[in-house]
Amino acid sequence: VDRGISTYAYPLSDRSEESYMDSPFKGWGEKQNQKNSASYVEISAASSATVTVKSHGDLLGQVNWGELEQKGQVSNDRVKAEIIDRGRNWVHTTVIDDDTGKPIPCRIHFRSVKGVPYAPHGYHSHVNSDMGTWHIDNGGDVRLGQSSYAYIDGTCQGWLPRGEVIVDVARGFEYEPLRVKMRVEPGQRNLELRIKRWCDMKADRYFSGDTHVHFLSTQGAHTEAQGEDLDVVNLLLSQWGHLFSNTEEFIGHPSVAHNGKSIVYATQENRQHVLGHLTLLGLKHPVDPWCSGGSNEAEHGGNLETTLSHWADACHDQGGTVILPHIPNPNCEPATLIATGRVDAVEYLTHAIYGHNEYYRYLNCGYKLPLVGGTDKMTSDVPVGLYRTYVYIPDNEEFNYDNWCKYLRAGNTFLSGGPIIRLTADGQPIGSTVDLPGNGGMVEIEASCDSIFPIHTLEIVKNGQVAASTEEGKGAKALQLKTKLHVDRHSWIIARCGGPRYVQPTLHNDGWRRGIIAHTSPIYIAVGEAWWMFDSETANYMLTLAEGGLSYIRKTARHYSSGSVTHHHGETDHQAFLERPFMEAIETIHKRMHELGISH
Template identity: 35%
Template sequence: MDLKRYFNARRANTGEGFAARPGDTGWIDSLRGLQTHRGMPFLFGTETGPDVLELRPGASPAVIALPRATASYVLFVQVVADRPSTSPEGFGEIGPATLPVEGNPLGDRVATYGLRYADGSETDVPVLRRFAIQQNHISWSASAFAALPLRGPIVHASTGEDFILGRGPGACFFQGEARTQSGRMDRQGENLWLYALPNPYPDKELSALSLHAEQEISLVFAVTTTTLTQHPLRLQGRRKLKVRLPPGAHLNKLGELDVDDRGEQIGMDLGTVISARAVLEYSRADWLGAKVDVQPVRSANEVIVEYSAHPDARLYLRSDDGRLHMFELRSLEGGGNEGGASLNVAAVEPATRPVKIRIVEKGSGVRVAARLHVHGAHGEYLPPKGHHRKVNTGRFEDFSGEFANGLNQYAYVDGSCEADLPLGPVFVEISRGFEVRPLRTIVEITATTDNLTFELDRVLRWREEGWVSSDTHVHFLSPQTALLEGKAEDVNVVNLLAAQWGELFTNVADFDGRTTIGAKDFGGDGEFLVRVGTENRMQVLGHISLLGYEGEMINPLSCGGSNEAAIGHVLEATMADWAERCRQQGGLVVMPHAPNPQAERAADIVLGLVDAIEMMSFNPRTAQISAFGLADWYRYLNIGCHLPLVAGSDKMDAAALLGGSRTYVRLGQRDFTYRNWMDAVRSGDTFITVGPLVEMIVEGRRPGGTVVLPRSGGTLTINWRIESVSVPPARVELICNGTVLEEIRCGGLSCKGQLSVPISDSCWIALRARGSVAGREADIAAHTSAVYVKVGEMPIFATADAVSVLAQIEGSIAYMDTLAPKSDEARHARLRAALELAHHRLHHRLHELGASHHHAPVHSVHVEREH
């Protein structure tokens, strides 16, 4: 409708009730000429004259002539004057309100709108405040009941996705993670309201509108009519289509079409495209087979379009050459190829059947936590309620108990959840660690399916033999989320580490130096534990994990400058200093993510300040146990530093798998407590794994123990076994002083054997298993800690390895002497002295053993410039 001759006021002069406020963007004033909002065309006033129809009480009705035509609804863009907030009667003075109440008053009759028909009949409709009309500025709770904001909802990419796509964030971090925003502006910002007045006689021709103000001033900006049979502002719930893209339309770096409000790649007029993600094509045979990790193939030209729309909406696609393709939704949902367009479409069964899912232990029927994945017939992920449709894998962006493994997404559940599922086949995967057989199956959902129960079979019983599993390195999760993920991954001990990242501090408030979440003393069942420790870090000298210590937090969490500490933060501690304090407070000292950083860690190991060395893998599908990390550990074993292995995930995002790389520790006769777990690690009977469970006994001695032979040596009997529920061990390697002594091929998921090995020199022996989550032949799947063999009085000492370690210590001293930002001279000298002591100790050992060697001279504190 062109209302130009009926406009009687200018927006800028409409009075205090319509005045702009600080925070307004001028959006209302930008509404000029022909514009489309929520898929509907409106003709707004121009700047050259009156540009709005003001309805003022006491004035004559505004009668707007209509071209004779039928209409099912008449749509108004309108607003009522802002009403000042008033104090409750008799309440007295009030201060600032946390929750404003602007726009809450309702029910006053703002106006009466009349529909006049060509046959002379007419009908009147009341227009009530906060029903058909609302004021401009409102509080967050004051939505209208029968009108929508003129702005439509907005779809955002997450902050991390925007950066991947090479553009700035389209919204603040919170809104980006929420992925959506309604068109309603609250607290700050302007609103106009879109009201669809239903015509009770849609078959009769209209001739005019009569708009009569009653109790309040209001403004009408634009009017349009429609013949849609269903309410034009009421949209359907989420639906999905599988769409083959027309030529020239391509997916972005995320494997999606860009549905962000700033883009023009895909959209709908009477609705919103929520997402348009590549179809994931799964092999049914692989899904039901024994493959460890079944990944789908991402389609390059088919997408699942998820949307909420009016039944008469149109879908628009823009190809890379700028051409716009338009398709009627009714035709698409019917599986048609509207107008012969190059768009092949398949309707995706809507996920509308609420189904309760229970996961129980086979035999006992006890509900157990697990990691759950469900997808539909077209590869579409079907998360349980309360979980994301798209798991956010950005670092420090989301910690909601989820995991993304390649293209597969998972939710952690406590054994019971509810999911909205489509009718037809759904594909289910459930896992629970390394001793429970993973389940992959296909179930048929019918109109009568209310419940699904899945049984998980614990086929390995290593926990009953005294073994407990652990992850030594987890960040960012809340303690309760860490406990849930630990239970679901069958990880008995989760070490959640507070840390500093420049100016960012994480998990600091979770540390109290006392509580072990899940322990019987703190209300748990004692089977799954979470303890908050710290990872103390420096950019150059290295990182150190301090687990389970009691009392005050060991500060600083980082020092020596960025990235670990803040810029300008001086070197006020070394790892040796932190390690000594941890031990004094009863904690366990772990060198994380071997082999890096290679610097001060060498000195601390030589000084005997370290209890274990950690191998780290974010996700075994990407990379398993590091060969470089193991080689680094071998180096220390080869110079007589007998340290056990531990493993952790260093989980910092949903793409990292808690316990994907884990430690198994044998408690023996000890009860399972966190304190006993630390003692067991120190004892050294550990192995690390991404799946297979391994055990090695050398002449009755377990890892961490020592076999003593006479000077003449002897023959050792070595018994070993490997068991797995999913990752098959391809071969087993017996490692002696870092080299392969024996190799045995394995078949199936389990194998065991006995070896006899002649030994003439002091050495260490460990078992290494090859096997892969992702089918890579060279991957290392498991490794035991070492059994030490002492032949006579002969030491284990490799000169080349000692020189390599010495060089790291020399480098650390050089850093302290040249670049490290000093706190004060006395403290700096004390910190440096620990490094020099380690250098002296190892250097003296080289000379004591008469080992010929060459190394850089240690820096002198008296030399001001050496570089």
């Protein structure tokens, strides 16, 4: 614009209004339009101004601003320009919980019927202009593909277009999302919307949390958690080369919101680029160093100062909880951690089957490991709690952070990326052990899933293989499965649900394009004695990884010259300090093999 100013030109949705309104993913964004047509731009200019439109340097056309103001629409062979702002009102919006009649925290998106977003005042129509947001602009709003949402306390205000306006509202997985078209009349100053809870997991004593969040402030985490109906946020300090994040948030105890509706605990993810990553929940004191071994995680060129196992020990010494995040990557030390009993639970970040198979591998080798869900949120295109962990806390126990971690370790948990999934075996809940006589028997399995999103498959997996399933090709909001399985040896079962055949999930519109799935922790089935399982292939795999860890320490990792450094642990033999957990793992696995009479 030669005599005025303009914003960036942003692409509008390439879906029809009808398609957008009828989408089964109301409240959860839409796929980004990667094309440049149609686009909108905000312009303020003199009547004599010329608006020039180019694409990749190619001139598409020019429009006289005064003529466009007068006619409302001007076209040439390659460009049609139209003024679409026909007036606006400053509107106060309230979102009401239909059950309580009171304003409810949520996230909200407004747009005109043309698709132009109108963010509430103080929020962004396009988070960081639709560019990357790693470590920046991380709080108060979230972008899901084409749509940016504002996290509000149930009230907001700002400009809305006169005439028809589309409002998109969501609050986690337990509220029915709302996508509705309303009218804003001249002079109108108020707008009221209502959303309704369709299930109440807290009433069933399941409390949700995200095990893996970065960069938010504590208050920002409370705001986003309440907007997503999430009970717990684990806000993880970490190191990224010479960048240390969230140092100022660490207080060594939980932050409980003034209304008691959310808990944020600033704790740590400690990382080593070859050995692996480790999430340390509930730390009362920092576990230093946060990262080790150079590369992009610790100081550039830094030495290998410690291992994940020592971090896990330091966490447990404080009464903390150790999570193996995004199983299994990086995949050098996880086997050592699991073999030596240092892992309290493992985490899925995505629907990747590779992670599933690694988890099942360890279960088949007899390691009891609850499953949790986390987002690894580092950007504004990931809602906190998009993958979340539901933890069962008994009626006689208070919901607080310590109990949430305690019962997470106990194993009655499930991961949800949308669906609410349930599982029992002979009436016993997730995380329990069903005891059968020595000759085994039939076990009655019941599973169900309910969802605000369409789901296609509900499966029972036994010892890593699908043992029973039900499918709904067109997708459904609820699926049930009841079956009997014959069990004649120690086993485990889980329930999982998602897209067609489960391995082809429907995708969220977050930056990771995560699958819409849910997955329980195991129920264990013991036959004739205390539960155990062993798999020789997995044991040898674990030995290979542990030996690889020793090789990395001895041959590849960077070390300071002996005698030139006093290490944080105070031991004189740093090499022995680093190798000790791997030697413990190898010895432990060998001992199991010897006890079972297995050669190696």
